[in-house]
Structure formats: C-alpha cells, structure tokens
Amino acid sequence: xxxxxxxxxxxxxxxxxxxxxxxxxxxxxxxxxxxxxxxxxxxxxxxxxxxxxxxxxxxxxxxxxxxxxxxxxxxxxxxxxxxxxxxxxxxxxxxxxxxxxxxxxxxxxxxxxxxxxxxxxxxxxxxxxxxxxxxxxxxxxxxxxxxxxxxxxxxxxxxxxxxxxxxxxxxxxxxxxxxxxxxxxxxxxxxxxxxxxxxxxxxxxxxxxxxxxxxxxxxxxxxxxxxxxxxxxxxxxxxxxxxxxxxxxxxxxxxxxxxxxxxxxxxxxxxxxxxxxxxxxxxxxxxxxxxxxxxxxxxxxxxxxxxxxxxxxxxxxxxxxxxxxxxxxxxxxxxxxxxxxxxxxxxxxxxxxxxxxxxxxxxxxxxxxxxxxxxxxxxxxxxxxxxxxxxxxxxxxxxxxxxxxxxxxxxxxxxxxxxxxxxxxxxxxxxxxxxxxxxxxxxxxxxxxxxxxxxxxxxxxxxxxxxxxxxxxxxxxxxxxxxxxxxxxxxxxxxxxxxxxxxxxxxxxxxxxxxxxxxxxxxxxxxxxxxxxxxxxxxxxxx
Amino acid sequence: xxxxxxxxxxxxxxxxxxxxxxxxxxxxxxxxxxxxxxxxxxxxxxxxxxxxxxxxxxxxxxxxxxxxxxxxxxxxxxxxxxxxxxxxxxxxxxxxxxxxxxxxxxxxxxxxxxxxxxxxxxxxxxxxxxxxxxxxxxxxxxxxxxxxxxxxxxxxxxxxxxxxxxxxxxxxxxxxxxxxxxxxxxxxxxxxxxxxxxxxxxxxxxxxxxxxxxxxxxxxxxxxxxxxxxxxxxxxxxxxxxxxxxxxxxxxxxxxxxxxxxxxxxxxxxxxxxxxxxxxxxxxxxxxxxxxxxxxxxxxxxxxxxxxxxxxxxx
Ligand code: HEM
Ligand SMILES: [Cu+2]
Numbered sequence: 001x002x003x004x005x006x007x008x009x010x011x012x013x014x015x016x017x018x019x020x021x022x023x024x025x026x027x028x029x030x031x032x033x034x035x036x037x038x039x040x041x042x043x044x045x046x047x048x049x050x051x052x053x054x055x056x057x058x059x060x061x062x063x064x065x066x067x068x069x070x071x072x073x074x075x076x077x078x079x080x081x082x083x084x085x086x087x088x089x090x091x092x093x094x095x096x097x098x099x100x101x102x103x104x105x106x107x108x109x110x111x112x113x114x115x116x117x118x119x120x121x122x123x124x125x126x127x128x129x130x131x132x133x134x135x136x137x138x139x140x141x142x143x144x145x146x147x148x149x150x151x152x153x154x155x156x157x158x159x160x161x162x163x164x165x166x167x168x169x170x171x172x173x174x175x176x177x178x179x180x181x182x183x184x185x186x187x188x189x190x191x192x193x194x195x196x197x198x199x200x201x202x203x204x205x206x207x208x209x210x211x212x213x214x215x216x217x218x219x220x221x222x223x224x225x226x227x228x229x230x231x232x233x234x235x236x237x238x239x240x241x242x243x244x245x246x247x248x249x250x251x252x253x254x255x256x257x258x259x260x261x262x263x264x265x266x267x268x269x270x271x272x273x274x275x276x277x278x279x280x281x282x283x284x285x286x287x288x289x290x291x292x293x294x295x296x297x298x299x300x301x302x303x304x305x306x307x308x309x310x311x312x313x314x315x316x317x318x319x320x321x322x323x324x325x326x327x328x329x330x331x332x333x334x335x336x337x338x339x340x341x342x343x344x345x346x347x348x349x350x351x352x353x354x355x356x357x358x359x360x361x362x363x364x365x366x367x368x369x370x371x372x373x374x375x376x377x378x379x380x381x382x383x384x385x386x387x388x389x390x391x392x393x394x395x396x397x398x399x400x401x402x403x404x405x406x407x408x409x410x411x412x413x414x415x416x417x418x419x420x421x422x423x424x425x426x427x428x429x430x431x432x433x434x435x436x437x438x439x440x441x442x443x444x445x446x447x448x449x450x451x452x453x454x455x456x457x458x459x460x461x462x463x464x465x466x467x468x469x470x471x472x473x474x475x476x477x478x479x480x481x482x483x484x485x486x487x488x489x490x491x492x493x494x495x496x497x498x499x500x501x502x503x504x505x506x507x508x509x510x511x512x513x514x515x516x517x518x519x520x521x522x523x524x525x526x527x528x529x530x531x532x533x534x535x536x537x538x539x540x541x542x543x
Numbered sequence: 544x545x546x547x548x549x550x551x552x553x554x555x556x557x558x559x560x561x562x563x564x565x566x567x568x569x570x571x572x573x574x575x576x577x578x579x580x581x582x583x584x585x586x587x588x589x590x591x592x593x594x595x596x597x598x599x600x601x602x603x604x605x606x607x608x609x610x611x612x613x614x615x616x617x618x619x620x621x622x623x624x625x626x627x628x629x630x631x632x633x634x635x636x637x638x639x640x641x642x643x644x645x646x647x648x649x650x651x652x653x654x655x656x657x658x659x660x661x662x663x664x665x666x667x668x669x670x671x672x673x674x675x676x677x678x679x680x681x682x683x684x685x686x687x688x689x690x691x692x693x694x695x696x697x698x699x700x701x702x703x704x705x706x707x708x709x710x711x712x713x714x715x716x717x718x719x720x721x722x723x724x725x726x727x728x729x730x731x732x733x734x735x736x737x738x739x740x741x742x743x744x745x746x747x748x749x750x751x752x753x754x755x756x757x758x759x760x761x762x763x764x765x766x767x768x769x770x771x772x773x774x775x776x777x778x779x780x781x782x783x784x785x786x787x788x789x790x791x792x793x794x795x796x797x798x799x800x801x802x803x804x805x806x807x808x809x810x811x812x813x814x815x816x817x818x819x820x821x822x823x824x825x826x827x828x829x830x831x832x833x834x835x836x837x838x839x840x841x842x843x844x845x846x847x848x849x850x851x852x853x854x855x856x857x858x
Contacts, residue, residue, distance in 0.1 A: 071728050144725050150702060151685040155651070155727055239703020240832070242815075245686060246701060279591070281602060285610055310688065311699045312706060315636045319629050326625055330618050336580060337613045343587035345602035350588065358584050365580050369573045376569065376624060377632035378562055382695040385688060385723040449566070450552045451692025453723045456731035460719065465548040 015418065015515040030115035031518060036101035037416070038122050043097060046088035046129060051481065053081035058440075058474040061467045066457040074457035075142035076158065080132075082145030083163060087170050088129060090401050091259065094266035095212075096125070096177060098408045099205045101416060103181060105509035105516060106199045108190025108525040113183040117176050124173035131166035135159040144455060146256075149237035149248040153229040160230060164223045171220045174262075178212030181205055190508075192527030199507055199531055200283065203290045204269025207297040211258045211265075215301070219255035222248070246312055253304035261300040263397055264364075265293055267404030268335055271357055274407050275339045277505040278354035279346025282532045285338045292331035299328040309380045318377055325375035332368055336361060351503065352426025356407030359434040363399025367392060370445065385455075388448025394441045403433065406484065413488060414502045418515040419495030425487040432480035439473025506533055555693035555714045555739055561631060562695045569624055576617060635696060638709035642677035645670070646758070646841040649680060649687035649700045651726060652733040657841060661761060662752040666735030668720060670712060671745035677709040679806055683837055688724035691737050697723050705807040712739040762846025765839055769831065783828070784821050790848040795822040809844050 016033045019025070026034060056077045060068040069077060100118065104111055112118050135141055141163045143152040152160055185198075185206050198206075225236050226248070235241020237248045268289075276283045283289065305313055305321030313321075339361060348354065370392045374380050383389060410426050413419075443466040448454075452463050459467070501510040508525055509516075554560050591597060645668070648655045657663050670676045680689060682700040689708060690697035693716075698708035721734030740748060756764070766772050774783035789804045797820040802808055811818050813835070816828040835843070 066731075071731065075725075075728065075730070142728065148686060148725070151725070151727060155685050157728075239701075242818075245703065280593070284603070285606075288610055310697055311686075312701050312704060315633065318632070322629065323625060326618070326621050329621070330614050333576075333617060334610065334614050338610075340580060340583050340587070341603075341606075341609075343584065343591065345597075345599045346587070346591050347593045347599065348588050348591045349593040354588075358588065361584055362581055365577050369576060372621060373566075373569055373573070376565075376628035378628040378635070378695075379566060379569070381632065381635060381697060382562060382692070384697065385690075385725075446550060450549060451690070451719065451721075453690065453721060453731075455725040458731045462549040 014517045015513070016518045017418075017515050019518040028119075030111070030119050032100050032104050032112050032115065032118060033416075033516060035118050035122055036097050039092065039096040039100060039125070042122070042126060042129065043089060043093055046084050047481075050081050050084035050089055051478065053077050053084065054474070055478065057081060058471045060457065061459075062471045064459050064461045064464050064467075066459075069457065071457050072142060072157070075144075075455070076140030078455060079141045079144055079163075080136055083132060083141070083167065085397075086145055086259075087167055088125075088132065090263045090397055091174060092125060092170075092177075093401065093405050094270060094408060095181070095205055095208055095262075096121075098201075098270070098412060099177075099181060099266065102412065102509055103184055103202055103205060104188070105512065105520055106202050106507060107185065107188060107193050108508050108521060108527065109184065109188035110520050112180045113187055114180050118180055121173040121176040121180070124169055124176070128166045128168075128170035128173065131162050131169065135162040135166065138162070146252060147223070147226060148252075149226060149229070149245050150239070153226055153237055161227055164227050168220050168223050168227075171216045171223075174212045175216050175220075178209035178216070181209035182213065185209075190521075190525050190527060193508075194527075196286075197527055197529075197531050198290075200272035200286070200289055200293075201266075201269035204265045204272070204293045207293040208262055208265045210294075211262050211297050211300065215255045215258040215262075218251060219259075222251045222255070246308070249308055249311055250304065253307040254301070257304040257307065258297075258300045260393075260396065261296055263401040264332075265296060267360065267364075267401045268293060270404045270408045270411075271335075271339060271360055273505075273507070274353050274357040274411055275342050276532045276534070277411070277503050278351060278357065279343050279348050280504065280534045281342060281346040282530075282534060283338070284341035284344075285334075286531070289335055289338055292334050295331045296328060299324065299331070303328055306375055306380070309377055310384050322375050322377050326372065329368060329372050329375070336365055336368075349503075350427070351410075352423060352430050353407050353411035353503075355427055355430035356403055356410060356433075359430055359437075360400060360403040360407060362434070363395050363403060363437060367395025367399055370395065382451075383448050385453055386448035387444040387452045387454055390454045391441045391444035391448060394444075399437055399441070403437075406430075406433065409484065409488070411503070412509075413491070414498030415509060415514045415516070417492060417495075418498055418513075419491045420498045420502060421491035421495055422487045425483065429480055429483045429487075432476060432483070436473050436476030436478075436480050440470050440477050441473070443467075443469045443473075506531070552695075553693040553716070553718060555691070555712045555716060555718055556695070556710055557713060558631070558635065558710065559693060559695045565624075565628060565631065572620060572624065635709075638677050638707075639675050642675045642709055643671070644677045644679055646845070647678050647680040647689065647700070648683060648837050648841070649689070649722070650683040651685065652722070652729040654687075654689070654720070654722075654733070654735065655838070657758060657838060658749065659758055659845070660749055661757045662749055663838075664752070667738065668736075669738045669740055669745060669748050671742050672715050672739050673711065673713055674742075675709055675711045677707055679841075680706045680708065681810075681837060681841070685726045686724050687722050687726050687733070689720070690723040691718055691720045693718040693737075699724055705805075705810055707806070715739050715741055715744075758842050758845040759849045762842035762844070762849075765835075765843050766846055769834065771843070774828070781827075782824060784824060786847050787850045789850065796820060797822050797824075797826075806844055806848070809847050810840060813840060813843060 016031055060066050138159050141158040141160055143156045229236050235243040237243040237245050272283055272289055303325045305317055306325045309318045447463055447466050452459055498514045500513050646657045653666055655665050656668050680700045682702040686699055686701050688697050688699045694710050696710050698706050700706045716739055718737040720737035774781040775786050792804050793801050794804050795801050814832045816830055817826055820826045
C-alpha cells in the first residue's frame, strides 16, 4: 500500500506524497523524501525478518537442550539474525530514512547533492537484500555475522559467498549515501546556515558519513578477499598456505568497530533534537556535542584491537588499545550529561518521542559503561565471547540505536505523513519497549559473568532460569515493536492532520507544511538565528 | 524447569578471586555514574513538566567548568581501574618459570590433551592443585578458544600459531571447560570437565592412565624415525643447526632478524622450514607438514625442548 493514496486534507495537495501516484513514479523518483519513504519500507521489512530469527533463537534457548532447532539450524538462525540486523537495519536505518528525509529540509536545500545516486543507493540496498534472501532460502549460512576465517573460507557450510556478496553490495550503498551527505552539507546549505547553526542531527550525520566513506571500503576489500580465498583456495588467511587468520580479524574490526559508531552517532543526533524539542530549551553545550561527534568518529578508528585481546595480540598492544578505548568512552559520556543539563529548567512534555529519548538515555548509559568494563583487560579475558558481550552490544545497538529510531519515527512521523498518531499508544509502546528490553537483556550480563559463551545452542542447566527470563522479556519486547505497526498505519487514514509544527519545535523542517511539498521550500530560506532558539521564558512561567 | 538459579560463578583460583573483587569495585563505580543520570532524568521530567509553574529563569546553556569536570573526573577514575586491571592482565601473560606444561590440540569439536608423561585425554583435563600449569595449544582446523569460567581465563587457539595460557588453580574440584570461539556446527557442545586434583590424586591419575612412553621419549623415537637425526646429529655431514640447547636461545636469522626459539619457532621450523632460515645455513630442510600427525609434532617439540647442550660442546 502506498502512503499517498490515503491522505486527504487540502493543504496536502501539493505535497511530495501527491506528486504522482503510480508505482513507477515512486520507483523512479529522485526526490529525497520519497527515497526516504522507500527506505522506510525496505528497512522495516528487514527488521521483521531479523526479528523472526531472534524469536526463533530466544524460543530455542528457553530449554538447555535446544529442542527447537538442530545445532546447524541454530547457527544459521543467529547468522541470519546478525547479518540482517547489522547491515540491513542498524547501519542504514537512521541515516537512510531520517537523514535522507531531513538533511535537505534542515539545511534549507531542495534535495541532496546527487539525487540519482541517492536512488541508486536504494536499489543497491534492495539488490543486496535479495542476495541475502537468496542465501536464506537456498539453505542459510553458518559463519556468524563476523565471517571469521578460516571458518568462513575453508570450513563453513552453506551459501557463504552469496551472503558475502550481499554485504559487499550493501556496503556500496552506504558509501554512496555517505558521499552524498558530505557533499550536500558542504555545498547546499542555504544563506545564513553556518556551521555553528547546523542542527546537531546534521552534525552527527556528517560525522557518520565520514566513517561510512572511510571505513566501508576496507570491509568491501576484505570480503572480496574472503570470496577469492573461498572460491579459489589462494592463501590469504589460510595458515597452511602462509596466510594469517588474525589478519582477517584486524581488518574486520578496523571496519566494524567504527561501524558501531555508524549505528550510534545518528542516534545521538536524534536525541539532541528530541531533547531540545521536548524541553523547549536550547541545547546545553552545543559545541561540545558537535565536536564530540567528530571526536568519536576519529578516535573510533583507533580502538579495533579491543576485540582481539584474547586472540593472540601482543600484551603491549592490548594495553594500548585498552587505554584508547577508555578515552573514546569520554566523548560519548559527555553527551549524556549534556542532554540532562538541557532538561534542567526546561518545559518538558512527556510525548512519546521524549519517552523514547529517556529510554535511550537509560539503556545507552548501561551499554556504554559495560563497554568500559569490557575495555578493562582482565575483565575482557573472562567475559569475551560470552553473553556479557551479547548484553553489552544489545544495550548499545538495540537499546540505543533502535530506541532512537523509534523516537525519531514518533517525532517526525507527523512531518513525513502529515498525520498525528495516537499519543497514548505511543507512550504505552515506549514503556513496553523499555521494560521488555531490560528483562530480555539484563539477565544476559549475569549469564555472561557466569561463563555462558555466546552462540551456544546447548548450555548447562544451571543457566536455564536466566535464559527463561530473557525469553519472557523478548516476548514483551516483540509486542512493543509490533504495536507501532498498528497505530501508525491506522493514523495514515484516521489521524488528525498534523499542521506544520505539532511539537512547537524550531528548525527549518518545521517551517514547511506537513507533509512537505515536492519542492521543499517555495523560496530560498535565509537563516538569521542560532539553532534551537526557543523563546526565553518569564520567571515563574507555566510554559 | 530442571535448572537451579546460579548468580555467581565458582572460583577456582586466586586470580578468579582478584577479578571478582575488581568487578565488584567497578560495578560500584558504574553505579555511581548511572544512578545520577537515572535520577536526574526522572526528577527533571517531573519537576519541569510542561504546564507546571516553576522557576525557569536563567537556565544555563553552557558552563565550561561543569562540562570539563564531568568529563575529566570519571576519566581519571577510569584510569585508576585501568592500571588495576592491566596489572592483573600482565600477570596472566607472564607465567612463572616452573610451570607444568601440558599440550593441547583443538579440533572440530574436541579438546585433546597430552601430559608430559605421555598420558592423553579427550574433553577432560586433569591438573594438580597449587601448581602453575601452562597449556601449549594448537588448532588443527578453525579458531577455537579454551575457556574455564571458574579460572576466569580464556585464550583463542588459532591455527598456524602456538597459543599458550597459564594458571594456578587452588581449589580442588570439577569445573566446566568449554570452547568460546564460534567454531562451526557443534561449537556449543565442544568442552568437558576440568579436574583440579591434589598432588596425590593427580599422581594416581597419571599412573592409572596407561601410557607407552613419555612425550620426550616418543619424540626421540620420531626424531630417528623421520630422519631428523640424519642432518641434526652432531656427527652429521650435512650442515644443519645443532638442536641441543636450542630452546629459549636467541637465534640469528638469515633475514638479519633475531628470534627467541620458543615452541612456535620450533614447530614452524618443522612444518614451515622456509619461513625463518637460521643464519649461515642453506634452506634445504624439507617440510614435514603432511607427514607428521599433530600429536607427533607435539612429541618432537617436547623432545627438542628437552635437549640440553652437552657440556663438552658448549661454544
Ligand atoms: C527481540 C529482540 C532481540 C532478541 C531476543 C535478540 C536475541 C539475540 C541473541 C540471543 C543473540 C545471541 C546469539 C548467540 O550468540 O547465540 C543475538 C545476537 C545478535 N543480535 Fe540480537 N536480538 C534481538 C534484537 C536485535 C536487534 C533489534 C538487533 C539489531 C538491530 C540485534 C543485533 C544482534 C547482533 C548484531 C547479534 C550478534 C550476532 C552474532 O553473534 O552472530 N538483535 N541476538
Ligand atoms: Cu571450538
């Protein structure tokens, strides 16, 4: 179903949604807003595919014997879950949907710098998705999403090359998007939109785009080498032929560690927007937040070795990586305190978007500080490759990035569709997700410290109680993730028209009608005020 | 549900106890950083709710000293923990000199161990209490990771390199040992029992598990059988390095580098002889890669390690 077909109010007539109804007009569009909507469809679909795999995993782990799946089936399920969630949900989610939709609107431009390349990125994403689905339907892959060699090159069963090609192709999609964002932010800002007036969401996507462009090619080349080794037996990673299995890990984490910042920096950007709008107050420490995004992007390249403390890295290298990892935790920490300082003396409304933001803050802080624990060498030796790590990265990626994605969805939905959704259901969802999440993943910290390795299908019975709690939490979480599908889709037909600025936020995107017209701005905007320029309130105000 | 609820792992070593202390202290530190965040978000959301009349005057939007202090103070505290944990880690990486060396081969999906006296076991490991033990590990196929939660130690076993790990268990008992690196279909059932025994029990176990020969003795047989002695014996006409006293010595290489002759070097010299050529010798040694079984490699390495320089030949 298309969003356009159900919208009615007169102000929407000129909107981007009404600029043509045919499927063709969507599939050949170069309008950044329509491409954003195309991404939203595709990414949602993959989120549910990855979610089904997660449900299988969690059901299976409810008993220590792993009675639902075979060993092989379990390995295929978590590989699929990891590949889909990382490359087809987390990495593209916020940049490709909200970044695409909002960057031009936020900086006063008519479109991205390269509209056709933007459409091409979407097609690459879909093509890569088809490869993944092929690998899935043809029988699956059992390497884990990390594709460690020599397992992936010499021993794994299944359609490894198809899965690798999928990741290589989706990488090109990321590189195109990143490049497009960088050029757009440099070249297309409207008069008066100086760097110091750039919304923090744009700053964070700018830093993200830098990582996408610099890190993704490393992964692309690495995975091409894996394909070559698997297909032709040349010794790149195979020690029997003079290759080195650890070379793979160094290169893989040189990409994949920065990649976690690809997942969380956009989330930071979203948070900065949600918090200021909910508090109707200027952000606390604009420059600290802007620069810390850039600092994280840069330092993020220097800490990959913390994934290899027990792999055979030298003792001194480990000590250095440990130190650098602690240093990168600081700029991330700053932001959390800045958001809280922003709330101080604000005028806070408990809208769904704000509740998601609060949830994000709580979960992200736990995820980040357990990351600090993992950076401590002696701790990592014990908990590396256990459920402690599984819990940590889910707190960051699901508690952080996915929660921010839902926050963004609830905040900009009225802008994207022109309709309001049911606020109460939005609040219930935010609460359910927060509770379900903690019940699912908190027990996993304990499991990990007890020594339960990750990627285990069969486990000792002492761990069962904690696993059952986790599985129970997952079913609450699943309800939380499914509910928006109902009330957001319902709002398309029955929601109140939103008006151009339902939250009373500042920012250029709220000055155009909702949904925005095909040509974003009727005339070129000129910015004369700092960002987040909320009016100064009277003493003792109610507002 | 058959399982009982366990909330803290067993401790089988002094290191485990030290790490537990560390983790408890660190958890307190983390709580000190998290709790204010949670409390303040909640307090502000209630106190400054829209529609409530409160003083909202002079809200700051920048305070440099505040920002600096809330980044610098936690950072310095974290550095304190860094020093603590790194020193624990350095202990894990520096074995004492009097270790009992046990050889491990990992393969899909089992752990095979061989004790110095030649005793072998699969998916079980017997070690004496209170004695530093060093595991010298090889993998035959993919990467595995040797892990005993009760000791809080693990080490990946990467094919093509010799990995080692040491520990001193001080509590007799039976613990869980397992594989922590995803290694294919039966990854989750790769593992078994780890027995920490008193010296007497260990001695009894050693003598009850029948062996033909000790590692060194069987290595010596192989050394002749495969013709190593033809070149490396002192009397040989072929110009090949003398192996007596090699272990632990610095070896000059043809490339100009110097390496310490450890287990990795000895194993590589047998399996990949062209990788590092000792200075002054022709690269004529053939590889034994497809000839020797991995337990035979272990026996040969043990034998070469045992060769002490004969006193009359000290150079
Ligand atoms: C209901 C929600 C979810 C549940 C119950 C769940 C469950 C799990 C479990 C049990 C594992 C560990 C598999 C293993 O090591 O044996 C796992 C791994 C993983 N999950 Fe999730 N997950 C959920 C949602 C997500 C989401 C939303 C994302 C990303 C957006 C995600 C990303 C990952 C990644 C990257 C891995 C690592 C895969 C690997 O180790 O190969 N998960 N998940
Ligand atoms: Cu294994």
